[in-house]
Structures are given as structure tokens and as C-alpha cells.
Amino acid sequence: MTVEVDLRLSKGDFRLDTAFEVPASGFSALFGPSGCGKTTLLRAIAGLERHAEGSVRVGEQQWQDEQQALATHQRPVGFVFQHPALFSHLDVQANLRFGMQRRRRDDNALAFDQVVDLLGLGTMLGRRVPGLSGGERQRAAIAQVLLSNPRLLLMDEPLSALDQTSRSVLLPYLDQMQRQLAIPVLYVTHALDEVARLADHLVLLNEGRVVTSGPINELLTRLDLPMAHGRNAESVIHAAVYSQDDVDQLTELDFSGGRLWVPRVDLPVGTGVRLRIRARDVSLALQPLSGTSILNSFPVVVDEIDDDGPAQVVVRLRAGDQSLLTRVTRRSQRALEIEPGKALHAQVKSVALLA
Amino acid sequence: MSGEWLSPGDLQALWLTLRLAAFTTLLLLIFGTPLAWWLARSHSRWRAPVEALVALPLVLPPTVLGFYLLLAMGPQGPLAGLSLAFTFTGLLLGSMVYSLPFVVQPLRDAFAAIGEQPLESAACLGATPFERFRHVVLPMARPGYVTAAVLGFAHTLGEFGVVLMIGGNIPGETRVLSIAVYEHVEALDYANAHSLSAGLLLLSFVLLLLVYTSRVRRRHAV
Numbered sequence: 001m002t003v004e005v006d007l008r009l010s011k012g013d014f015r016l017d018t019a020f021e022v023p024a025s026g027f028s029a030l031f032g033p034s035g036c037g038k039t040t041l042l043r044a045i046a047g048l049e050r051h052a053e054g055s056v057r058v059g060e061q062q063w064q065d066e067q068q069a070l071a072t073h074q075r076p077v078g079f080v081f082q083h084p085a086l087f088s089h090l091d092v093q094a095n096l097r098f099g100m101q102r103r104r105r106d107d108n109a110l111a112f113d114q115v116v117d118l119l120g121l122g123t124m125l126g127r128r129v130p131g132l133s134g135g136e137r138q139r140a141a142i143a144q145v146l147l148s149n150p151r152l153l154l155m156d157e158p159l160s161a162l163d164q165t166s167r168s169v170l171l172p173y174l175d176q177m178q179r180q181l182a183i184p185v186l187y188v189t190h191a192l193d194e195v196a197r198l199a200d201h202l203v204l205l206n207e208g209r210v211v212t213s214g215p216i217n218e219l220l221t222r223l224d225l226p227m228a229h230g231r232n233a234e235s236v237i238h239a240a241v242y243s244q245d246d247v248d249q250l251t252e253l254d255f256s257g258g259r260l261w262v263p264r265v266d267l268p269v270g271t272g273v274r275l276r277i278r279a280r281d282v283s284l285a286l287q288p289l290s291g292t293s294i295l296n297s298f299p300v301v302v303d304e305i306d307d308d309g310p311a312q313v314v315v316r317l318r319a320g321d322q323s324l325l326t327r328v329t330r331r332s333q334r335a336l337e338i339e340p341g342k343a344l345h346a347q348v349k350s351v352a353l354l355a
Numbered sequence: 356m357s358g359e360w361l362s363p364g365d366l367q368a369l370w371l372t373l374r375l376a377a378f379t380t381l382l383l384l385i386f387g388t389p390l391a392w393w394l395a396r397s398h399s400r401w402r403a404p405v406e407a408l409v410a411l412p413l414v415l416p417p418t419v420l421g422f423y424l425l426l427a428m429g430p431q432g433p434l435a436g437l438s439l440a441f442t443f444t445g446l447l448l449g450s451m452v453y454s455l456p457f458v459v460q461p462l463r464d465a466f467a468a469i470g471e472q473p474l475e476s477a478a479c480l481g482a483t484p485f486e487r488f489r490h491v492v493l494p495m496a497r498p499g500y501v502t503a504a505v506l507g508f509a510h511t512l513g514e515f516g517v518v519l520m521i522g523g524n525i526p527g528e529t530r531v532l533s534i535a536v537y538e539h540v541e542a543l544d545y546a547n548a549h550s551l552s553a554g555l556l557l558l559s560f561v562l563l564l565l566v567y568t569s570r571v572r573r574r575h576a577v
Contacts, residue, residue, distance in 0.1 A: 046479055047478075048475055048478070048479075071478075072475070072478040072479060073477075073478045073479075073481050073482055073483050073484075073487075076481070077479055078479065079475070079476065079479040081472065081475075081476065083472070085472045085473060085475070085476035087473060087476075087477075087491060087495070088473075088495070089494045089495050089497075098477075098480060098482075098490070099480050102480050102481030102482050102486070103480075103481040144480070145479070145480070148479075148480045148481055
């Protein structure tokens with residue numbers, strides 16, 4: 001089951017011509033610079049851009065094809081806007097009910113209490129919209145949309161209009177949704193850290209076109225794409241909780257390339273987690289090092305190398321079936337004879353647990 | 356002068372005026388809604404001319420308006436067949452033209468203030484166009500409707516020039532308050548002119564007070 005989008009639209013000088021396919025579950029990020037047409041694309045999928053032509057298919061439902069297009073209210077879509085769109089004449093509870101009332105409830109429909117819990121709205125239900133903070137509004141707006149029982153959730157930079165504090169409050173709720181929601185989510189953003197944290201799948205956009213799309217880590221570590229070359233180049237590793245060390249307050253994680261220690265997280269053994277490893281936190285050695293404060297070290301094989309400025313190269317490494325990036329100087333490259341196929345040891349200075 | 360506050364003739368004029376104002380307001384709210392909606396949201400090149408046309412009664416002397424209405428309703432006019440001149444229906448039609456901007460403009464502003472997003476959001480939540488109007492537009496534009504209703508009503512109460520031209524002075528049919536006051540003054544019956552005028556003044560003041568207090572309350576509600 002997939003979500004298939006093939007849409008064309010002209011707006012003045014701007015042309016949108018995009019075709020992509022993402023899995024019908026999990027978070028898929030639509031990622032690209034400002035003005036590349038992310039928002040327009042999302043609006044066209046919802047049927048809000050009247051002149052968009054092409055086709056939209058969500059699972060078995062055809063929302064639009066070359067002959068006809070369903071009106072927005074006929075598409076079981078959920079749209080979370082950049083600026084939360086609650087109805088100011090209703091209180092929070094009535095806003096949530098508005099979402100519930102319009103569409104048929106079926107087995108997939110989330111219960112009212114479930115959504116209220118998921119987004120932490122218990123104490124807000126009786127409040128009026130004008131009294132809510134930006135972050136509270138966005139949470140209520142997301143709940144309203146979830147309660148309308150959508151088949152596809154569209155989120156248009158839901159964090160970008162919020163201040164740093166509200167953002168860090170809202171992010172854990174998005175993590176929760178990431179883990180618990182069964183419906184596919186198309187998440188528009190131009191922030192790479194949100195992509196790494198939330199997305200399972202990535203659709204890369206530029207100037208109204210799809211550059212490429214694929215699983216998140218595959219794209220983050222592709223050396224022909226810009227993400228691998230930025231200062232914040234990073235990779236996402238899927239791991240599982242393996243053991244807890246109560247004495248040192250550490251948690252041991254297991255992934256296909258080895259084991260990693262991180263500051264203790266209170267999750268049961270076996271729980272799946274996402275890790276982010278930045279290219280600049282990874283160094284390479286010919287042998288496993290002793291006498292170092294770095295806890296995490298595992299064997300890797302060099303996969304591919306690409307130029308990264310005059311003095312450095314960026315290297316993609318394989319550890320088990322997962323990829324990560326590092327950047328080394330050309331001098332080190334020569335000294336260690338780093339070339340594709342070479343077996344080395346990676347030391348990782350810092351691992352961030354994402355969700 | 357009789358012992359009562361208003362003579363039977365004046366009472367009849369008052370009742371007629373209230374009826375005229377009520378019907379005018381009601382019809383304008385009904386027909387003004389789609390017009391105001393169109394003015395608030397259309398990008399058509401006809402929008403500016405239509406807007407100017409709607410605003411004309413604000414600047415034209417009522418007698419000019421009445422004169423053309425009279426021509427239209429007269430034996431050679433396009434509306435001759437309806438025999439509207441000097442009837443309540445004709446007066447109603449004239450009042451609707453005369454009070455049009457007072458109803459349409461507040462509605463237009465209220466619709467424009469809602470913006471695109473609540474409607475798009477409602478559509479994404481599965482609301483049909485009718486449901487969007489009924490459950491989003493109407494409640495959000497309610498202050499605009501209150502203002503439009505009160506202004507339309509109050510403005511029709513004070514109508515004079517148009518009535519003079521197309522209504523004349525037929526008791527129970529077209530003799531409204533303002534005409535009655537004028538008659539009393541003409542007849543040097545200042546006492547009756549006074550009680551009618553004071554009544555109208557008070558009524559208008561109360562109506563406007565209603566609009567402005569509801570506005571202040573709304574501002575403080577937030």
C-alpha cells in the first residue's frame with residue numbers, strides 16, 4: 001500500500017511538477033529549501049489548489065485522476081497548517097468535536113479520549129481559543145485533525161511558527177504520533193533536524209520538482225545529495241534497547257553493526273529507538289583504540305568517498321546493514337589509506353537518541 | 356391636542372415605519388449575504404464597479420435616488436407593470452436600495468475578516484460548502500450581522516427623501532414617521548412633531564447604543 005502523487009500546477013512564474021510514491025504508513029518528510037513548492041504541493045494533495053492537474057492515490061482510494069478530482073471535503077484528508085487553524089468562536093472541546101462530526105467513524109477512528117491523551121489536552125478542553133498559546137493551539141489543531149479520521153495526514157511545517165520553547169514542548173508529542181499513528185503522514189519542513197527525528201521516508205524537492213525519494217537513512221548518507229555535505233550532515237541508525245546498567249546509569253543499545261552505550265533511557269529491553277550520529281562526531285582508526293574516553297567503537301567498512309571542500313573528504317561507512325557518515329582530512333585519508341572496501345574502526349563521540 | 360401621547364394617525368405611521376424597517380432589514384440580510392460574500396471574496400474585474408454601485412446611496416441625495424426610482428416605477432418606467440409607485444411594496448423596494456450599503460458593507464467586512472484559512476480547515480475536516488457557511492461563516496460573522504441589521508433598520512427608520520418621491524403620504528400605506536413629523540411641522544403642530552421626533556431620536560439612540568456596547572464587550576471578551 002502506497003501513497004502515489006503525480007501533480008502539476010502553474011502559479012505565475014512558478015511551476016510545480018512532482019511525482020513520487022511513499023509507503024502508506026509512517027512519517028514521510030517533504031524536504032527542500034523555502035520556495036521549492038512544498039506547501040503548494042501539500043495543498044494540491046488536499047484539493048485546496050483548484051488548478052492542480054494530475055493524480056493522487058491514497059491506498060486504494062483515488063482522490064484525483066486526469067478526468068476528475070474530488071473536492072477537498074470529499075477527501076478523507078487531515079491538514080495541519082503552519083498557523084494553527086482553530087475556530088475562534090468555539091472552545092477547544094467544540095473544536096475537537098467539529099473534527100469528529102463530519103466524517104464516517106469506522107474501525108480506524110481514534111477515540112476522543114485517546115486523542116486528548118495523545119496530545120495532552122485534558123486540562124485545556126474548556127478553554128477558549130484566543131487564550132491559548134501558539135503551542136497549545138497547534139496541539140489542539142492536530143487533535144482536531146486526527147479526530148476527523150483522515151486516511152492521510154498532511155502537516156505543513158507545524159513547528160515553524162512556534163518559538164523555541166513551544167517547539168521543544170510539541171516535539172515529544174510528534175514523536176508519540178510517529179510511534180503510534182497507523183495512518184501515513186506527509187510532513188513538510190525545511191529543518192533537517194526534524195527530518196532526522198521524525199521521518200521514515202524522505203522526498204527531496206527543489207524548484208517544484210522531486211529530486212529523489214527513498215528511506216530516510218539511505219538519502220541522508222547519499223554522497224551525491226547536499227545533505228551529506230552540510231556542516232550538520234548526519235545519519236539515522238535504528239537500534240533496540242539491549243540492557244540497562246544501573247550502576248553507571250547507562251543504557252546499552254544493539255544495532256546490526258554492534259552495540260552502543262548512551263546515558264540511561266527508561267525504556268524496556270527490546271524497544272526500538274532511532275539514533276542520530278553526526279558526521280563530525282565520528283572518527284576512524286585502523287585498530288580498536290584503548291585508553292580513550294570514547295565509549296562507543298565498532299567495526300565499519302568504507303563504502304564510498306566524495307570530496308568535501310579543499311582539505312576534507314566525506315566518507316560513507318557501513319556498519320552491519322546501516323550507514324553512517326564521517327568527514328576526514330585528505331591527509332588522514334592518505335595516512336590510513338582510506339578507500340572503498342577498507343575495514344576500519346569507528347569511534348563515535350556522541351549519539352543522540354531521537355525517539 | 357389629545358390627551359394621548361400619539362394620535363391614532365401617528366401610531367399608524369409608527370407601526371408602518373417599524374414594519375417597513377423590519378421587512379427592509381430582513382430582505383437585505385437575505386439578499387445582501389450572497390452579494391457581500393461575492394464582494395468580499397471575488398477577484399473579478401466587476402467587483403470594483405459593483406462595490407461603487409452599492410455605495411452610491413451613501414453619497415446621493417435621497418431625493419435623487421427617489422426621483423430615479425419614481426421614473427422606474429412610473430407609467431413609462433421598466434417597472435411600470437408592477438404598479439409599485441405609492442404602495443407599500445414600492446416603498447419597501449426603495450428602502451432596500453436606500454439602505455443597501457448599510458447592510459452589505461458590514462457583512463462584506465465581516466466575511467473578509469474571516470479569511471481563507473478557517474474555511475479551508477473546515478473543508479479538510481469534511482465540512483460541505485453549506486456546512487462551512489452554516490457552522491463557520493455565520494457564527495464568525497455574527498457581529499457583522501448584528502451591525503448590519505441595526506444599521507439597516509435604523510437607517511430605514513429615518514428615511515425621508517425617497518419616501519417623499521415614491522411613497523407620497525397615504526396613511527397606512529406609505530405615510531411613515533418622518534413624513535408624519537414633516538406634516539405636523541407644516542401644520543405648526545409642534546407638540547405632535549415633538550413627541551414623534553423624540554420617540555424616533557430615542558429609538559435610534561438605543562439601537563446604536565446596542566451596536567456599540569456589543570462591540571466593546573467583544574473587544575473585552577478576548
